[in-house]
Amino acid sequence: MTAVELKNVNKQFSGMGYKALDNVNISIKEGEFVTILGSSGCGKTTLIKTVNRLYEPDSGEVFLFGKNVLEEDPVQLRRRIGYVIQQIGLFPHMTVRDNIATIPKILKWEKQKIDEEVNRILKLVQLDPKEFRNRYPAQLSGGQQQRIGLARALICDPKVMLLDEPFGAIDAINREKLQKELKNIHSQSKKTYLFVTHDIQEAFRLGTKVVIMNQGRILQYATPEEIIEHPADAFVERLIHTSETIKDYVEDGEGI
Amino acid sequence: MKEIVEYFQTDWSEYISLLLGHIGISIASVLLAMLVAIPLGVLIYRYAVGRIIAERFFGLLRIVPSLAILIILIPIMGTGVKPSVIALTILAIPPILMNTVQAFLGLPQPMLEAAKGMGMDTRQAFWKVKLPLAFPLMYAGIRTAVVEVIASAILASYIGAGGLGDIIFTGLALLRYSLLIIGGGSVAILSLLTGYILDQIYKYLTRYQRP
Numbered sequence: 001m002t003a004v005e006l007k008n009v010n011k012q013f014s015g016m017g018y019k020a021l022d023n024v025n026i027s028i029k030e031g032e033f034v035t036i037l038g039s040s041g042c043g044k045t046t047l048i049k050t051v052n053r054l055y056e057p058d059s060g061e062v063f064l065f066g067k068n069v070l071e072e073d074p075v076q077l078r079r080r081i082g083y084v085i086q087q088i089g090l091f092p093h094m095t096v097r098d099n100i101a102t103i104p105k106i107l108k109w110e111k112q113k114i115d116e117e118v119n120r121i122l123k124l125v126q127l128d129p130k131e132f133r134n135r136y137p138a139q140l141s142g143g144q145q146q147r148i149g150l151a152r153a154l155i156c157d158p159k160v161m162l163l164d165e166p167f168g169a170i171d172a173i174n175r176e177k178l179q180k181e182l183k184n185i186h187s188q189s190k191k192t193y194l195f196v197t198h199d200i201q202e203a204f205r206l207g208t209k210v211v212i213m214n215q216g217r218i219l220q221y222a223t224p225e226e227i228i229e230h231p232a233d234a235f236v237e238r239l240i241h242t243s244e245t246i247k248d249y250v251e252d253g254e255g256i
Numbered sequence: 257m258k259e260i261v262e263y264f265q266t267d268w269s270e271y272i273s274l275l276l277g278h279i280g281i282s283i284a285s286v287l288l289a290m291l292v293a294i295p296l297g298v299l300i301y302r303y304a305v306g307r308i309i310a311e312r313f314f315g316l317l318r319i320v321p322s323l324a325i326l327i328i329l330i331p332i333m334g335t336g337v338k339p340s341v342i343a344l345t346i347l348a349i350p351p352i353l354m355n356t357v358q359a360f361l362g363l364p365q366p367m368l369e370a371a372k373g374m375g376m377d378t379r380q381a382f383w384k385v386k387l388p389l390a391f392p393l394m395y396a397g398i399r400t401a402v403v404e405v406i407a408s409a410i411l412a413s414y415i416g417a418g419g420l421g422d423i424i425f426t427g428l429a430l431l432r433y434s435l436l437i438i439g440g441g442s443v444a445i446l447s448l449l450t451g452y453i454l455d456q457i458y459k460y461l462t463r464y465q466r467p
Contacts, residue, residue: 052373054369054372054373075375075376075377076375077375078372078373078374078375079374079375080375081375083370083373083374085366085369085370085373087365087366087369088366088370089364089366089367089369089370089371090367090370091367091370091371091384091385091388091389092367092389092464092465093388093389093391093464094464102374102376102384103374103375103376106375106376106380136464136465137464138464138465138466138467139467149370152374153374162373
């Protein structure tokens with residue numbers, strides 16, 4: 001089953017020389033962990049934001065499980081899609097529990113169900129419910145905050161998760177832990193993940209498939225292995241090459 | 257000193273009623289100012305033109321001395337509590353209005369994006385996210401207004417609204433320094449004490465900010 005599909009999607013922001021999305025076509029199967037890789041300004045964030053309608057395309061269509069998202073109420077649509085951003089955006093005046101329970105409360109879940117689900121989801125992101133549920137965001141480290149960010153997006157069990165450089169501001173050690181845990185959560189759930197990153201290692205480590213974008217165009221959409229073996233064009237080849245050079249440097253112990 | 261003690265012995269009940277009157281006029285003025293300034297601030301903060309017009313308008317009104325406003329209001333509203341409350345409300349609006357505008361302008365973008373992205377509608381985002389996040393700065397504006405109003409409420413006595421100003425103006429008229437000390441001192445203590453209580457409430461309400 002196709003989870004997310006973009007057909008001839010175009011988006012131009014005023015003041016930009018090229019389109020943020022330039023006739024983008026992509027079809028993502030359910031259960032896929034798709035990482036979207038590109039440098040800043042390549043349109044990768046714009047792409048995922050057309051899925052939950054934070055951006056509206058100038059032309060083209062976006063489908064979520066076969067339904068045109070532009071024909072849906074954006075608020076209802078967003079409640080069915082998990083959304084995680086780099087700046088995390090936890091609400092500072094709410095406890096961890098209330099942050100995670102934001103949408104369940106709007107949906108009027110019973111209090112007992114909310115508490116049970118919050119505890120379950122906290123365990124899923126490797127935080128002890130007893131220790132963390134009554135804390136405020138200011139009392140958490142960056143890594144812990146993003147775990148709550150993930151928990152908040154996962155609580156309603158969305159079929160699609162949109163993650164916009166979620167680990168971009170987290171230190172290297174915690175980032176690696178979070179990557180592993182996210183990979184685990186994904187493989188247990190079989191939900192569809194769209195994960196934006198500019199870190200090539202992260203993209204290839206996490207993705208069951210990788211989208212490589214440049215100047216609003218999708219250059220290649222394939223498994224990591226395929227991309228490494230058969231890069232679609234010179235740009236992709238160069239991109240992989242830079243990454244290998246970096247890896248070699250690090251492995252030689254010469255530093256960068 | 258003896259005169260001060262005597263005053264409290266003989267006129268205690270009058271003192272209390274003047275004090276309560278002072279507090280009452282101050283509370284009414286600030287509440288009225290909040291009722292005008294907060295909704296107005298929320299309505300206009302997005303529009304540069306609206307911001308400038310409102311801030312200039314109330315800024316100008318504020319330059320006019322409160323005493324002048326009181327006297328201007330006499331032919332319209334007569335004397336007593338009502339014109340005093342109006343004059344003090346005009347004094348209290350600018351700090352609350354400006355802080356409300358600044359608070360909403362400075363709302364952190366990622367939290368607004370998170371609120372929208374997770375599926376809050378406009379109303380939910382306002383009540384659950386925007387207003388609570390804007391609250392600390394709005395509260396600071398209200399605190400400023402309260403302290404100013406308590407000090408300025410002395411003038412209300414000039415047009416017969418009562419309050420601690422009565423003691424001061426009587427003292428001036430009779431050249432009794434003890435009354436000036438009692439009146440002035442009471443206003444100063446009331447102002448400091450209110451400031452302290454408001455600060456404690458602020459600390460409690462924003463306890464989430466501390467690590």
